[in-house]
Amino acid sequence: MSVKSEALLEIKGLKVNFKSFEGTAQVINGVSLKVNKGEVISLVGESGCGKSVTVRSILGLVPTPPAQFTNGDITFEGQSLLGLSEKEWQKIRGKGISMIFQDPMTALNPVFTIGQHLIDVYMWQGKRNTLFTSMKEKRELRKKGRARAIEILEKMRIPDPEGILERYPIELSGGMRQRIIIALALIHTPKLLIADEPGTALDVSVQDQILIELKRLVEMEGISMIFITHNLGVARMISDRVYVMYAGEVVEEATTQSLFSQSYHPYTQGLLSSIPKLNGQMGDGIDGRIPDFLNPPQGCRFYDRCSERMDHCSLTPPKLQTLSDGRKVSCHLFAEEVVGIHG
Amino acid sequence: MDNYILQVENLKKYFPIKKGFFKKKVGDVKAVDEISLKLERGKTLAIVGESGSGKTTLAKSIMRFYDLTEGKILFDGKDITTINEQKLKKLKQDMQMVHQDPTTSLNPRKKIKDILEAPLLIHNMGDAASRLKRVKELINIVELPEEFLYRYPHSLSGGQKQRIGIARALALNPKFIVLDEPTSALDVSVQAKIITLLKDLQKKFNLTYLFITHDLSLVRNFADDVGVMYLGSIVEYSDVETLYTHPQNPYTQSLLSSIPVVSDDEQSMLPKKIPLTGEIPSPSNMPTGCKFHTRCPFAEDICLTSPALLETEYGSFTRCHLVEKINKQKIGV
Amino acid sequence: MKVAENNSPVANIDGISIKKTRSEETKRAWHRMKRSKLSLVGLTIVVIIILTAIFAPWIAPYPDHASGKIFFDKMNQPPSLEHIFGTDEVGRDIFSRIIFGARISLVLGFTVLSIAIVIGVPLGLIAGFWGGRVSTIIMRTTDIFLAIPSLVLALAVAAIMEATLMNIMIAISFGWWPWFTRLVQGEVLSLKGEQFVLASEGLGASKWRIAFTEILPNCVSTIIVKATLDMGFVILTGASLGFLGLGAQPPIPEWGTMIAEGRVYLPEMWWQATFPGLAILVTVLGFNLLGDGLRDVFDVQVDKEG
Numbered sequence: 001m002s003v004k005s006e007a008l009l010e011i012k013g014l015k016v017n018f019k020s021f022e023g024t025a026q027v028i029n030g031v032s033l034k035v036n037k038g039e040v041i042s043l044v045g046e047s048g049c050g051k052s053v054t055v056r057s058i059l060g061l062v063p064t065p066p067a068q069f070t071n072g073d074i075t076f077e078g079q080s081l082l083g084l085s086e087k088e089w090q091k092i093r094g095k096g097i098s099m100i101f102q103d104p105m106t107a108l109n110p111v112f113t114i115g116q117h118l119i120d121v122y123m124w125q126g127k128r129n130t131l132f133t134s135m136k137e138k139r140e141l142r143k144k145g146r147a148r149a150i151e152i153l154e155k156m157r158i159p160d161p162e163g164i165l166e167r168y169p170i171e172l173s174g175g176m177r178q179r180i181i182i183a184l185a186l187i188h189t190p191k192l193l194i195a196d197e198p199g200t201a202l203d204v205s206v207q208d209q210i211l212i213e214l215k216r217l218v219e220m221e222g223i224s225m226i227f228i229t230h231n232l233g234v235a236r237m238i239s240d241r242v243y244v245m246y247a248g249e250v251v252e253e254a255t256t257q258s259l260f261s262q263s264y265h266p267y268t269q270g271l272l273s274s275i276p277k278l279n280g281q282m283g284d285g286i287d288g289r290i291p292d293f294l295n296p297p298q299g300c301r302f303y304d305r306c307s308e309r310m311d312h313c314s315l316t317p318p319k320l321q322t323l324s325d326g327r328k329v330s331c332h333l334f335a336e337e338v339v340g341i342h343g
Numbered sequence: 344m345d346n347y348i349l350q351v352e353n354l355k356k357y358f359p360i361k362k363g364f365f366k367k368k369v370g371d372v373k374a375v376d377e378i379s380l381k382l383e384r385g386k387t388l389a390i391v392g393e394s395g396s397g398k399t400t401l402a403k404s405i406m407r408f409y410d411l412t413e414g415k416i417l418f419d420g421k422d423i424t425t426i427n428e429q430k431l432k433k434l435k436q437d438m439q440m441v442h443q444d445p446t447t448s449l450n451p452r453k454k455i456k457d458i459l460e461a462p463l464l465i466h467n468m469g470d471a472a473s474r475l476k477r478v479k480e481l482i483n484i485v486e487l488p489e490e491f492l493y494r495y496p497h498s499l500s501g502g503q504k505q506r507i508g509i510a511r512a513l514a515l516n517p518k519f520i521v522l523d524e525p526t527s528a529l530d531v532s533v534q535a536k537i538i539t540l541l542k543d544l545q546k547k548f549n550l551t552y553l554f555i556t557h558d559l560s561l562v563r564n565f566a567d568d569v570g571v572m573y574l575g576s577i578v579e580y581s582d583v584e585t586l587y588t589h590p591q592n593p594y595t596q597s598l599l600s601s602i603p604v605v606s607d608d609e610q611s612m613l614p615k616k617i618p619l620t621g622e623i624p625s626p627s628n629m630p631t632g633c634k635f636h637t638r639c640p641f642a643e644d645i646c647l648t649s650p651a652l653l654e655t656e657y658g659s660f661t662r663c664h665l666v667e668k669i670n671k672q673k674i675g676v
Numbered sequence: 677m678k679v680a681e682n683n684s685p686v687a688n689i690d691g692i693s694i695k696k697t698r699s700e701e702t703k704r705a706w707h708r709m710k711r712s713k714l715s716l717v718g719l720t721i722v723v724i725i726i727l728t729a730i731f732a733p734w735i736a737p738y739p740d741h742a743s744g745k746i747f748f749d750k751m752n753q754p755p756s757l758e759h760i761f762g763t764d765e766v767g768r769d770i771f772s773r774i775i776f777g778a779r780i781s782l783v784l785g786f787t788v789l790s791i792a793i794v795i796g797v798p799l800g801l802i803a804g805f806w807g808g809r810v811s812t813i814i815m816r817t818t819d820i821f822l823a824i825p826s827l828v829l830a831l832a833v834a835a836i837m838e839a840t841l842m843n844i845m846i847a848i849s850f851g852w853w854p855w856f857t858r859l860v861q862g863e864v865l866s867l868k869g870e871q872f873v874l875a876s877e878g879l880g881a882s883k884w885r886i887a888f889t890e891i892l893p894n895c896v897s898t899i900i901v902k903a904t905l906d907m908g909f910v911i912l913t914g915a916s917l918g919f920l921g922l923g924a925q926p927p928i929p930e931w932g933t934m935i936a937e938g939r940v941y942l943p944e945m946w947w948q949a950t951f952p953g954l955a956i957l958v959t960v961l962g963f964n965l966l967g968d969g970l971r972d973v974f975d976v977q978v979d980k981e982g
Contacts, residue, residue, distance in 0.1 A: 021707040046530035047501075173622045203393035203557065205619055208601035230530065233603030260605055274535035275560070278587060278602070278609045282564040285535030289500045406878060435880035448871035452893040461889075462879045511875070 008224050009035040009058065009097075009192055014072035016053060018293075019065060025293035027053055029248040029301070030072070032320065035192065040218060040225045042235035042256075045245035046271070048290045051228045054245070055194045058226075059099055060089050076192070094121070098190040100198050104178040108169040114180055115165030118152075119145035122187050152183045155220070156213060175206040182214055186221070193218060193225045200231070211238055232275060236260050244268045247290050247301040250320055253328040264329045266308050300332070308333060347417075348519055348551045349382040349405070354414035356397075356404045360627055372627045374400040376575035377414075382519075387545070387552040389566035389583075391559055391598070395623045397575040398555050402521045405553065406440055407431055419518070436466060439512040440521040444528045445504035449496040455482070455507055456492040462514040481510040485540065502533035509540065519551045526561070538565055560602055563587055571595050574626055574634040577652065581659030590614060591661040593669060594635050633664065641669050708973045715969020721962025729778040736772035744927030752945050762947035764938065770947065773929035774955045780841065780930045781959060784914040785907045787845045788852055792906075796853035797892075797899060800860025805868060805887045815861065818854035826851030827913055834922040841930075844923040848913055852906070859902055863895045897974035905967035908960035915956050931956050 016028035028050045035041055043051040056062045058074055060081065074081040076096060084092070101107045108117060122145035123138070133141075146165070153161035156179055169177055178198055185193060195214070199207035215238050218225050229235050235242050235256070242259050244252040244267065252265040263269050273283030288305040291297050297304070299314040306313065313332050320330040355378075357371040374397040382388050392398040404411055407423060415424050423434060442448035449458055459478045463469065469477070479489055485506040496504055505525060512520055522541070526534040542565070544550060554566055562569055562583065569586050571579040571594065579592040590596045597617040604610055619638045624630055630637045636646035645664045652662045663669070709715055733739045741747075747767030755762045761770035803814040821829070826848070833847035867873065868891070876890050917923040918932025926933055931952040938948025 021704070046532060175622050203623070204559075204603075205393065205597055205601045206622055208603070209619070211603075231603060232531075233605050236605055237603050261607075271532055272605060274532045275605055276535075276538075276558070276564040277606070278560055278563055278604060278612050280563050282538065283535055284539050285537075286532035287536070289502070408874070408877065432880040432882075435878065440875070440878045442871050442875055444871060448875045450872040450876075450890055450894070452896075453890075461876065461881070465879055465881045465885065508875075511879070515879075 006037050007034050008037045008039075008077065009226075010075050011054070011058070012073050012075075014054070014057065014074065015070045016057060016062065017068045017070055019068060023294045024068075026296050027067075027248050027293055028057070029296070031245070031248070031250055032072075033243055033250065033253070035224050035226060037191075038222050038224055039241065040215070040227060040239045041241045041243060042227045042229060042239035043243050043245055044229055044232055044235045046230055046290075048247065049245040050248040051245050052196060053248075055099070055196065055226055055228055058194065059093060059097060060084060094190065095188045096190060097192045097194065098185040098188065099194040100181055100185045100196060102196045102198070103201055104174050104181055104198075105201065107181050108177060110169055112168075113165065114167055114169065114172070115146070115149065117180070117184060118149035118165070118187060121184055122148055148187060149183070152187055156183060156217060158183075174202050175210060178202060178206075178210055179213070182210070182217075186217065186223070189221055190223060193223050195225060195227045197229050200229075207234075214238070232260075232272060244271070247296070248293070249301060249330065250328075251302065251330045253320070258325075258327060264323075264327065264334065265331050266306050266333070267302050270305075270307065346383055347381045348384045348419055349380070349553070350415075350417040351378060351380045351405065352415040352417075354378045354401070354404060354416065355412040356400055356409060357412045370627060373575050373629060374626055375404060378572075378575075378577055380570060380577075380580075382551055382553065383567075384518075384551055385545070385549050386567045387554055387565060389554040389556060389562040389569045390572055391556055391562055391569060392572035393557060393598075393623055395574070395626060396572040397626065398557075398572050399523060400575075401572070402440070402523055402553060402555050406438060406521055407434070432466075436515045437518045438521075439515065439517040439519070440523060441505075441508050441512045441525045443524040445501055445508050446496070446528070448508055449504055451496055453495075454492065455494055455496065455499075458496070458507060459492070459511055459514060462511060466515060468515075477514070481514055482507075484513060484544070485510045500533075501529050502536060505529060505533075505537055506540070509537075509544070513544070513548070516548070517550070519553070521553045521555065523555045524557070527556070527558070534561075541565075559598055560604070571598070574623065574629055576634060576662065577660075578635065578662045579659065580652065580661075581657075585657045585659045587612070589655075589657045589659070591655050591657070591659060591666050591670065592635075592663050593617060593639050593641055593665075595661075633662070635663075641665055705973050709969050712969055712972060714965050715972070718962050718965025718967075718969055721958060722966050725778055725959055725962060726782065728775055729782045732775050732779055736769075736775040738769040738772040739776075741768040741772045742776035742929050752941070752948075754945075755947055761951040762945075764934075764948050765941065765945075770934070770951050773934060774931070774952060777929045777931045777934065777952065777955065778959075780924060780928065781911045781914065781956075784841070784845055784848075785910045788848045788910045788914075789903050789906060791846070791849035792852035792856050793899065793903065795849075796856025797860050797895075799853070800857040801864055801887050801892060801895075803857065804861040804864025805883065805891065811861075814857065818857045821851060821854040822858070824851070827916060830913065830917055831920070831922060834917060839922050839925060841924045841928065844914060844917055847917070848910060852910065855906070856899070856902070859898060860895055863898055864891055867891050867894055897970075901967055901971045901974060904963055904970055907967075908963035911963075912956060912960050 011031060011033045014028055014031045015026070018025045018027050031050070031054055033041070043054065045051050053062060057069070058081065069082055076092065081092070119142055123141045149165060150161045153164060158164060158176070158179060172180070182198065198214070199210045202210070211234065227235065227238050239256055241253070241255050243250050244265065246267045252259070252263065252268045259268070263272055267286070270283070270286040274285045276282045286305050291301055291304065297314065299312070299316055300306070300318055303309050303313050310332060318330045318332050320328050321334065322328050323334055354375055356375040357373050359368045360370045360372060361367065362369045378401060380388065390398045390401060403409060405416060411424060415422065417423070418434065419437065426434070456478055459481055460474050463474045463477060468474065478492065482489055482492060487503060487506055491499065491503070496507070499507070508525070525541070526537050529537065538561070541552070545552060554562070556562060566583050568582050569580070570577045571592065573594050579586065579590070579595045586595065587599070590599055596614045597619050600614050600616045602613065604613065617640060619640070621638055624637060632647040633639070633650050636642040639646065643665065650662045650664045652660045654660055655666065709719070728735060736742070745768065747763070750763045750767035752765055753759055753763040759769050759771065761774065763769055764773070799814050803811040829851040830844070830847040833850050834844055837843040837847070873886060873890055876886050914923060915930070915932030915935070918930045919936045921936060924930035924933055926937065934952040935949045938945070938952065941948050
């Protein structure tokens with residue numbers, strides 16, 4: 001139907017377990033997702049849905065043990081990311097994939113200036129050892145780093161970039177710090193940017209400005225982005241496609257436009273109706289809490305809380321199926337509509 | 344009987360800034376700067392503001408956690424501005440608070456039963472048997488199973504913990520409850536449940552709520568009246584309907600316009616985006632005149648003088664010199 | 677039918693009995709303790725020492741040697757099968773005396789720490805929670821006590837009073853309580869800002885109630901860890917005073933006193949000072965390792981985020 005878009009990152013059937021003395025927690029249970037070049041996707045879900053673990057796996061930031069990758073694969077530009085050595089990772093982190101972390105207050109080191117942060121990241125990306133770099137080379141790199149830092153700050157429309165470089169994190173407001181963190185992640189113009197709920201710690205008006213800025217920037221630079229959030233409104237604003245996650249599984253995937261005009265999965269519906277609306281309508285929320293990952297239910301993981309559960313939902317887990325309208329949903333309610341048989 | 348349970352007149356709460364070895368006072372943080380409100384029985388008043396707006400200080404001042412710098416608070420017709428410790432303790436039976444983060448507001452070393460029994464013990468109510476009966480009653484009111492009483496808070500989910508927080512606030516049969524961002528630490532699907540519970544309880548026990556929040560879309564679904572706070576002052580005060588259909592103050596408009604909504608219907612209800620410059624200034628170094636003029640895109644020379652809170656054509660109150668001009672302009676465009 | 681059964685999700689998930697959660701808690705603690713081999717070693721040592729102290733008369737091969745008796749026929753014998761740690765200058769079995777010495781050391785440790793906790797903890801609570809002038813007075817007093825090395829302070833006190841075990845315990849306690857005041861005051865200052873304290877204030881609770889029923893229970897684990905770590909040092913201080921002749925007097929089989937007595941015969945009759953010395957070493961080590969282990973156990977883990 002559409003032009004075949006090229007996948008930049010693909011996760012196929014990822015399963016991650018966490019071992020502790022209580023047993024094995026099946027935290028990620030067969031997550032598949034795809035990010036095309038130049039595309040912005042959102043991973044939406046409430047606490048405990050596994051969105052953070054999923055993206056941390058992409059960057060190799062999930063420590064094993066306690067985690068175990070029992071199934072699936074993550075490929076970035078055709079290269080598998082599971083089992084890379086630390087040396088190989090350093091080449092990918094920053095230049096290939098980079099990440100914006102959640103908390104703007106703690107992500108910057110208080111004893112370094114903004115300039116030191118930005119220039120250092122520029123200089124030492126992918127280098128294991130700085131001991132044998134000559135003074136001359138260092139000076140060159142520093143000069144280039146400074147120029148690049150100013151360039152990126154200008155692109156983000158931050159006033160007085162030269163002045164900002166001399167400031168310490170504590171002198172900046174929360175919103176400005178969040179912008180610096182974005183600049184840090186973008187200084188090497190990565191191909192894929194992972195944003196873990198940036199701006200949630202900030203006020204709505206500031207968050208709004210930052211998200212608009214971030215979206216403009218990734219579009220301008222042609223960067224793909226995975227945006228993690230618990231806020232469906234934010235996902236609607238920023239992304240082209242949305243993955244809704246629940247208890248370590250993707251329950252629904254759709255383009256932003258179609259998801260917000262009509263959601264299919266009972267969980268997505270419950271979530272959307274729970275959000276307080278400006279017209280004064282607000283649903284009753286969803287009963288219960290997420291299942292125990294040590295003893296996940298045999299059937300659908302949403303079974304206990306589902307308003308439309310059927311008998312067989314507790315027995316067989318549903319699979320993420322492509323429906324006739326091209327949307328994907330993991331729910332037995334849509335069993336008949338499956339087109340063809342997909343793996 | 345007086346129809347207002349709470350009346351606040353010109354409330355001021357300043358925190359001194361002390362510097363140097365001798366702790367010399369060099370200025371004030373004007374956390375709450377001349378606020379007046381009236382709260383009808385059985386109604387909900389929401390105070391909306393960003394962090395640093397002074398909304399929590401206002402709530403704590405009303406709860407009399409602090410001594411006031413200036414102003415007057417009438418609760419149930421009685422002046423509670425300056426009262427002794429004994430009367431204050433008595434007052435706490437009628438006035439309660441639900442705290443923001445249910446994880447830190449419950450003592451991790453106490454069982455749920457002891458947490459719920461504490462208010463009864465503090466006010467010397469009943470014997471062990473009658474207290475246990477009341478504790479069981481409370482846990483049923485917030486729709487949790489009785490076996491939770493013998494558990495510690497950490498084994499409960501966030502929503503369940505907040506239910507315990509609410510049950511604790513109800514223990515003494517208060518008339519008035521301050522809700523300090525009771526759902527900001529919770530997931531939306533749980534938030535909806537808690538809000539539903541709070542609404543039910545309000546009807547059942549004829550409670551009056553003062554609802555402190557930063558979430559304007561939640562206010563729409565919960566409150567009767569709204570006060571929008573900016574740097575210690577109320578900049579707009581209105582009934583909930585009018586605030587969303589006819590927001591007057593440019594600050595309110597900008598706040599509304601930055602809500603991330605989930606449907607096209609809602610999007611069309613939002614005012615046009617107003618780009619603000621910068622962030623909320625520090626309350627220790629407040630702008631003179633209209634406090635919002637440093638960020639307001641419409642600011643003019645007149646904004647260097649303080650505007651008063653005046654009634655608008657829609658019956659709401661707003662604090663802006665240019666209100667007519669701005670809103671005419673918008674209709675013209 | 678199946679659907680109806682599972683209709684109440686809350687009851688479904690929370691159907692665990694209270695007993696189960698309690699034993700779960702213990703299991704979790706044990707698991708954390710087990711992770712470090714060294715703390716297990718510490719625990720083993722401490723358990724053995726405590727059992728030894730309790731059952732000393734039954735364990736010691738020559739229980740009557742703990743007294744001041746003299747056995748001329750067995751003087752200064754090197755370690756042998758009969759006397760595995762040898763005998764001292766009056767022929768007493770050193771092994772038996774060390775076993776009885778464990779009693780003295782433990783009693784000393786427990787007494788000193790109990791006194792220190794009883795005095796230090798309430799003062800720390802008051803100083804931390806009330807603040808203002810009260811706090812200044814309490815904290816400056818502790819500063820003065822802390823400025824004098826506890827051994828020197830104990831020496832001074834012991835010199836004034838008669839050298840008995842009881843007096844030496846009082847003397848050591850004198851220098852020990854300020855540590856607990858310091859510790860608790862710091863802990864209270866950080867707990868004071870917690871929301872549950874504010875919540876209790878909002879309920880109309882008095883300061884005393886907040887301090888003792890809300891804050892104190894949250895300090896208990898820190899106090900236990902500190903006390904366990906201190907146990908070794910208190911025993912060491914007691915032994916040092918004993919060695920200087922200011923503590924328990926002969927013929928009481930106190931380890932420090934025994935070293936002092938055996939010291940004269942070094943290096944020829946090395947066993948007389950060495951074995952009591954080893955006993956002190958092992959005891960101090962055991963309590964320190966256990967203290968470190970307990971710290972890990974009490975370190976409340978942050979809930980992991982999904």
